[in-house]
Amino acid sequence: MGTNINLSELSDVDLSALSPGNYTFSYIIPDGICPGASANLDVEITAFNSAGPDITFAACAGSMLDITSLINPAYVGGILENITGLSGFDGMNWNTAGNAEGGYLFRYFFDNPSPCIADTAHIAITLSNVLSAGSDVSASFCQSTSINLNNFLGATASPGGQFFFEGNPVPGGIFTPDNQTIYSFEYRVGDGVVCPVSSANIILAQNFRPDFTAALSNTQICVGQTTQLNINFPAVTEDLIVYLSATSVQTGIRFIYQAILPSPVLVNITAASSLPYSFFRLPADQTFIISLDSFTVQSSGCVFPNTAQNLSITTRSIPTSNLVRQLCPGQSVTVGNTTFNQNNPSGTVTIPAGGPGLCDSVVNVSLTFFPAIAPTNINRTTCDNNFSLTVGNVVFNRANPIGSVTLQSINGCDSVVNVSLTFNSFSTGVFNASTCDSTAIYTVGNQQFSVFNPSGTVTLTGASAAGCDSIVTVNISYLPTRSGTFSFTTCDPTYFINIGNTRFDNQNRSGVVRLNGAAANGCDSLVNVQLSYLSPAVRNLNITTCNENFSTTVGNTVFNRQNPAGQVVLPNAAQNGCDSTVSVQITFAAFEFTADFTAPCPGQSASVSINSSNTAGPYQLSVNGGQAQAVNTLPYTLTLMSGNYTLTFINAESCTQTRSISIPNTTEPVSSIRQTLLPNGNIQLNVESTAQNINSVNWTANSRLSCTACDNPVLSNPVNGEILTAVLTYGNGCSQNLEVEIRKSEAPVVVMPNVLSPESGNGNDRFFVQLPENTNGTVLLFRIFDRWGELLFEKTNIPPNIPEEGWDGRYKKTIVVPGVYVYYIELAIEGEDKPRKLYGNITIFR
Numbered sequence: 001m002g003t004n005i006n007l008s009e010l011s012d013v014d015l016s017a018l019s020p021g022n023y024t025f026s027y028i029i030p031d032g033i034c035p036g037a038s039a040n041l042d043v044e045i046t047a048f049n050s051a052g053p054d055i056t057f058a059a060c061a062g063s064m065l066d067i068t069s070l071i072n073p074a075y076v077g078g079i080l081e082n083i084t085g086l087s088g089f090d091g092m093n094w095n096t097a098g099n100a101e102g103g104y105l106f107r108y109f110f111d112n113p114s115p116c117i118a119d120t121a122h123i124a125i126t127l128s129n130v131l132s133a134g135s136d137v138s139a140s141f142c143q144s145t146s147i148n149l150n151n152f153l154g155a156t157a158s159p160g161g162q163f164f165f166e167g168n169p170v171p172g173g174i175f176t177p178d179n180q181t182i183y184s185f186e187y188r189v190g191d192g193v194v195c196p197v198s199s200a201n202i203i204l205a206q207n208f209r210p211d212f213t214a215a216l217s218n219t220q221i222c223v224g225q226t227t228q229l230n231i232n233f234p235a236v237t238e239d240l241i242v243y244l245s246a247t248s249v250q251t252g253i254r255f256i257y258q259a260i261l262p263s264p265v266l267v268n269i270t271a272a273s274s275l276p277y278s279f280f281r282l283p284a285d286q287t288f289i290i291s292l293d294s295f296t297v298q299s300s301g302c303v304f305p306n307t308a309q310n311l312s313i314t315t316r317s318i319p320t321s322n323l324v325r326q327l328c329p330g331q332s333v334t335v336g337n338t339t340f341n342q343n344n345p346s347g348t349v350t351i352p353a354g355g356p357g358l359c360d361s362v363v364n365v366s367l368t369f370f371p372a373i374a375p376t377n378i379n380r381t382t383c384d385n386n387f388s389l390t391v392g393n394v395v396f397n398r399a400n401p402i403g404s405v406t407l408q409s410i411n412g413c414d415s416v417v418n419v420s421l422t423f424n425s426f427s428t429g430v431f432n433a434s435t436c437d438s439t440a441i442y443t444v445g446n447q448q449f450s451v452f453n454p455s456g457t458v459t460l461t462g463a464s465a466a467g468c469d470s471i472v473t474v475n476i477s478y479l480p481t482r483s484g485t486f487s488f489t490t491c492d493p494t495y496f497i498n499i500g501n502t503r504f505d506n507q508n509r510s511g512v513v514r515l516n517g518a519a520a521n522g523c524d525s526l527v528n529v530q531l532s533y534l535s536p537a538v539r540n541l542n543i544t545t546c547n548e549n550f551s552t553t554v555g556n557t558v559f560n561r562q563n564p565a566g567q568v569v570l571p572n573a574a575q576n577g578c579d580s581t582v583s584v585q586i587t588f589a590a591f592e593f594t595a596d597f598t599a600p601c602p603g604q605s606a607s608v609s610i611n612s613s614n615t616a617g618p619y620q621l622s623v624n625g626g627q628a629q630a631v632n633t634l635p636y637t638l639t640l641m642s643g644n645y646t647l648t649f650i651n652a653e654s655c656t657q658t659r660s661i662s663i664p665n666t667t668e669p670v671s672s673i674r675q676t677l678l679p680n681g682n683i684q685l686n687v688e689s690t691a692q693n694i695n696s697v698n699w700t701a702n703s704r705l706s707c708t709a710c711d712n713p714v715l716s717n718p719v720n721g722e723i724l725t726a727v728l729t730y731g732n733g734c735s736q737n738l739e740v741e742i743r744k745s746e747a748p749v750v751v752m753p754n755v756l757s758p759e760s761g762n763g764n765d766r767f768f769v770q771l772p773e774n775t776n777g778t779v780l781l782f783r784i785f786d787r788w789g790e791l792l793f794e795k796t797n798i799p800p801n802i803p804e805e806g807w808d809g810r811y812k813k814t815i816v817v818p819g820v821y822v823y824y825i826e827l828a829i830e831g832e833d834k835p836r837k838l839y840g841n842i843t844i845f846r
Contacts, residue, residue, distance in 0.1 A: 007252045020047040049110035051078050051121035057160030060195035061101050061127040068092040070123065070160065071108065072172070080123075081107040084785050084822050085839045101128050103788020124789065131158040131189040133200035140205040141177075142302030149173040149185060152202050161189035163202075181206055207297070209304040210235045214292060216269075220314045222359035223273045223284050227313060231292055232264035240265070241296035246279050246288040246313075255279040260298075271315035284317040319361040326368045328413040333367060340365050373409055375416040383424050383468030391417050398423055426471070427464035434477035436523030444474050451478045482519040483526040491534045491578035504529050537574035541584045546591040546615060546655035552584075559584050591615055591655035595647060597640075599666055601734035606663045610636045613651065620650040642666075671728055673740035676776075678831045683718045683742060687711040691730035700725045718742045750827065750836070755843050758809030767842055768806025769827060776830040779805075784842075785822045792816065800827070809844055818845050 007013060015023075025041040052075030059065055067080060080092060086104065088095040104127065109120040134157025141147050149163045150173045163170035164186040177183065183204045190197040210233050218227040233240065242265055244257040257267070257279035269290075272281040282288055290311040296303045323335065332341035336349045345367040353360050380389065388397035392405040401421040409415045431444060442449045445458040454476040463470035486499065496505035500513045509531045518525035541554065551560035555568040564586040573580035593613040600606045612634055613619070620628040621636070624646055631649075642663045650656050671689035678684055687697050697711040702724065706714040715724070719742060726738045751770035758765050769779050777800055784793035784807050798805040809815050825838040 005252075015043070015045065018045055020045050046113060046116055048116045049077070049112055049119065050075055051108050051110055051119045054121050055108075055123045056126075057123070058126045058128060058131055058158035058189065059096065059160060060131065060191050060193075061099065061129050062097045062194045063191060065094045065096060065125070066092060067094060067106070067123065075121075078108050078110045081109065083107050084789060084824065096127055099127055100787055102126070102786070103790060105785070105789025105791075125160075126158070126788070128158065129195050131161070131195055131198055133157055133161060133187050133189050133198040136201045136203075138203045138205075140207055140300070142207050142300065142304070143177070143209045146174055146176050147204075149175055149187070149202065152204065153187065154200060157187065157200065158189045158198075161187055163187055177206055181208075207300045207302050209302075210297065212263075212292075212295075214290075214311060216290065216311050216313055219312060220316065221269075221271045222316045223271045223318050226268050226270045229267040229269060229290060229311070230264055233295075234263075236263045236297065238262075238297070238299055241298065243293045243295065244279060245291050245293050246282060247291070248283075249287045249289065251286065253283075255282070269313065273317060282313070282315050284315045287312060287314045316359050318359050321361070321363050323363055323365045324367075326370060326411070328370055328411065329372050331369075333365070335363050335365055338365075340367050342369055345369070370409075370411050370413055373413055373415045375404075375418055378417060378419045379422075380420070381422040381424060383426060383462070383464075385423055387421070387423070389419065389421065391419055394419075396421055424464075424468050426468045428471045429473075431472050431474045433475075434479060436479045436481060436519075436521070438478055438481070440478075442474070442476055444472055447474075449474055449476050454478065479521050479523050481523050481526060482521075483528070485528045485530070487530040487532075489532040489534065491536065491576075493533055495531075495533070497529075497531075499527055499529055502529075504531055506533050509533070534576050534578050536578045537576075537580035539580065539582045541582055542587070543585070544587045544589060544615065545653060546589060546651065547653045548588065550586065550588075552586070554582050554584055557584075559586055561586075561588055564588065589614060591649075591651050591653075591657045593634075593649050593657060593659070595659050595661065597661060597663060598732055599664065600642070601731065602666050602668045605639050605641045608638050608640050608645075608647075608661065608663075610634060610647070610649065613649070615651045615653065615655065618652055622648045666731075668736060669730065671736055671738055673724075673726065673738055674774075675740065675743065676774075676831055678714070681718075683715045684831070685713050685715060685724070685740065687726060687728060687738065689728060689730070689736075691728070691736075693730060695729040695731075695733075697729075698727045715742065750838065752823075752825075752838060752840065754841065755845070756807075756809050757845055758815045760846075766803040766806045766808055767823070768803050769800040769825060771800045771829070778828045779825065780828055780835055781824070781826040782807075783824045785824070786816070787820065787822070792821070815846075816844055819843070 005013065005015065005017070021044075023043045023045065025043065026038060027041065028036070028038040030036050052072050055070050057070050068076060071078075082089055083105065086094075086099065088097065088099065104125050106123040106125070107120060108123055109118055111118050134154025137152050137154055139152050149170060150159070153159070163173045163175070165175065165183065170185070175183075175185075183206070185202040185204070186199055187202060188197055188199045212231055212233045214229070214231045216227050216229055218225070221227050229244075231242070239260050239262050241260050242258070244267070245254055246269075247254045255278055268280065270281055271284050273284050277283050290313055292306040294303055294305045323333070325333065327333070329342065332339055334340075336351060338344075338347065338349050340347065347365055349363045349365065351361045351363060378389070378391070380387075385398055388395055390396075392407050394400075394403060394405050396403060396419045398421075401419075401423075403419055405417045405419070407415045407417060433442065438451050440450070445460045445463075447456065447458050449456065456474050458472045458474060460470040460472060462468065486497075488495075488497070493506050496503055498504075500515050502508075502511065502513050504511065511529055513527045513529060515525040515527065517523070541552075543550075543552065548561060551558055553559070555570055557563075557566065557568050559566065566584055568582045568584065570580040570582065572578070591614070594611045595608060596611065597606045597608040610621070610631070617632055617634070619631040619634075621631050621638075622628040623638070623640075625648070628648075628650070640663055644660070644662050647659045647661065648656065649658070669689050669691035671687065671691065674686045674688055676684040676686070687694075694711070696709065699705055699708040699713060701708060702715075704716045704718075705724075706716075722742045724740050724742065726740075728736045728738060730736070749772060753764065753767060756764065756767045767784075769777075769782070771777055779798045779800055780796060782793070782795045782798065783791060785791055792811040793807045795805065820841050820843050823838075823840060823842055826835045827838060828835040
């Protein structure tokens with residue numbers, strides 16, 4: 001980007017020095033073990049308009065003020081907000097005539113474009129009939145390009161006056177000093193017309209920046225070498241706070257060192273080839289700018305930036321090379337003055353630098369030696385009388401079977417080969433075999449024999465006792481396998497049988513078993529096994545009864561209340577001839593039934609339903625002991641008016657059960673229609689009801705209603721006195737008719753009292769917003785200021801007509817002094833397009 005952007009810490013980059021515009025940052029990973037890569041980051045900087053610092057100013061009451069002149073020119077162009085609604089304003093000019101002595105507060109701000117936030121400054125102006133320049137002041141300042149004289153005013157001085165130096169005004173109190181030691185200024189307030197002139201003297205002594213020298217003992221250093229940084233302040237006898245930095249010219253990486261040190265400042269800097277790096281350990285192969293960024297003289301507390309020329313230092317790596325070789329025994333290598341051989345195979349040699357400013361070089365030597373090569377012996381026996389072997393330039397055969405040859409190895413060293421050849425002759429043989437395994441395969445030499453290829457001739461190379469080939473005649477006999485079947489059907493799930501070493505049962509019903517050697521020819525016999533298991537019959541007999549004497553017999557077993565459950569096996573009773581198992585479960589339970597009813601609409605009867613029973617019908621039903629009626633199936637429904645009832649239910653086993661129900665006498669809900677006058681003259685209608693569930697609202701047809709099947713239509717062009725009807729359905733299909741007479745009214749009047757008597761007990765001890773009955777609204781902002789513009793009370797988003805939400809005449813829990821105070825209110829009223837802004841005075845008395 002630029003030299004003014006510090007990228008040494010990527011997580012904290014300061015871009016404040018850049019002007020508005022679009023910028024691109026490139027992040028680059030150079031080529032190394034892995035391929036290089038890069039990525040770009042586009043940054044858009046938007047101009048930020050600052051409102052500047054807060055301003056405090058004092059003026060004569062009744063004077064004409066140009067507020068623009070109070071704002072630093074760097075911050076001009078914002079918006080001035082007269083937050084208390086004072087009179088006498090014409091743009092940025094304020095005629096203070098008619099305003100009482102005291103403090104007044106204004107807001108000065110910029111609405112910055114996104115993503116920048118708005119910036120605000122407050123301007124506090126004090127009007128007074130008498131202004132004071134305060135007491136005379138004697139002080140000192142640090143040597144700089146400018147000083148702000150406002151920072152040296154006495155504690156009682158009125159701000160916003162005029163400074164003079166040697167009779168000439170100092171605009172804004174910003175003064176540019178030269179090489180003088182003592183400066184005398186006059187400060188004046190008051191215009192001499194509206195209020196008297198007051199003046200004070202300010203005597204300032206200048207603390208000068210001390211001179212210094214800076215030098216490096218060596219500007220070029222190799223890794224491991226050190227240079228000394230010497231910064232000397234001849235005129236300073238005390239410790240200094242120094243701020244030093246070293247910035248890489250190539251990468252922009254910056255190292256910082258801060259310390260309290262005596263003069264002269266002595267710092268040792270070393271070139272390093274590995275982490276950690278710092279101001280004292282700079283990475284190699286870079287050029288760094290060494291700078292004394294600033295220093296602080298502790299006795300005066302003055303901080304001076306560095307304006308002297310910066311120093312440059314270059315760090316270098318030590319050149320290193322590796323000499324790695326493999327030699328034949330007896331060879332050697334000389335590096336510098338050192339000879340390396342089998343007795344001294346490795347080491348490091350430093351080669352002195354070839355001239356000033358250069359670094360020594362290092363050579364790392366590592367020698368290995370090929371092992372001494374033992375003679376190679378070639379002993380070969382062959383049945384081929386024509387066989388020959390060539391070693392180097394020598395041919396060995398039956399006429400020249402023995403000898404030695406000297407060769408050069410692949411690594412260049414000598415190698416001796418000894419050769420000895422022997423010549424032999426062939427032999428023959430027979431292989432016979434028999435097997436019951438039709439899958440058996442025999443391998444003779446490099447040939448395989450099977451049931452498809454049972455015989456043949458094989459040549460075995462070099463298989464004779466003399467090492468020559470052997471010819472074998474092969475003949476294999478394959479015997480056949482015998483097979484049979486075993487099948488059986490049973491009702492016994494536990495039946496099993498063992499055939500050979502295999503068990504067959506209910507979990508393993510079929511399979512093939514090989515009986516080794518069981519055939520007449522001595523081969524295996526195969527048995528195919530198949531078992532069938534028939535399933536027994538199973539039946540569940542579940543009976544529920546309210547008869548305590550009930551019993552039933554299954555087989556030879558009686559089941560009753562003493563023996564309500566069990567299993568009975570009936571031998572051979574199943575259709576397939578197997579046993580039949582019956583599981584019996586008798587449940588003795590009291591007769592029960594369920595009943596409910598649907599609440600009726602007002603004046604109607606209820607529907608009572610008997611839904612279910614735990615026993616079978618038919619049934620008998622009586623209400624309040626009356627005549628019983630037959631009930632054949634459930635559910636069963638009867639109609640009853642509101643009241644208390646006893647239902648008696650009898651089942652087919654003559655068991656009886658009763659239920660008591662109470663049917664309430666339902667009442668019609670309380671409902672009404674609320675109407676709200678809208679700003680455009682139309683009326684908003686809203687149906688309100690105590691019914692817990694409203695199913696629908698339907699209005700009589702009217703073309704001026706925005707909807708006829710809703711609870712909140714808008715009536716356009718309303719006519720006073722006209723009647724509208726809505727039908728409201730609720731609950732279980734109940735309905736209610738509602739009528740409304742249309743009434744038009746004027747915009748609501750807001751009541752704002754102007755007198756407050758805290759703790760008087762007369763009902764006038766709270767200041768709050770009051771709206772007429774049936775008018776809804778929200779107080780968005782409620783503020784109280786004193787006559788100096790100080791905020792005493794503030795609340796947001798509160799309801800009107802609530803005294804506890806208003807002001808009780810207190811500031812910080814203490815009742816304010818009697819007098820006039822200013823209020824500012826933003827009020828949103830239901831039906832009005834935008835909030836009302838209300839402001840005025842309220843008088844506090846006791």
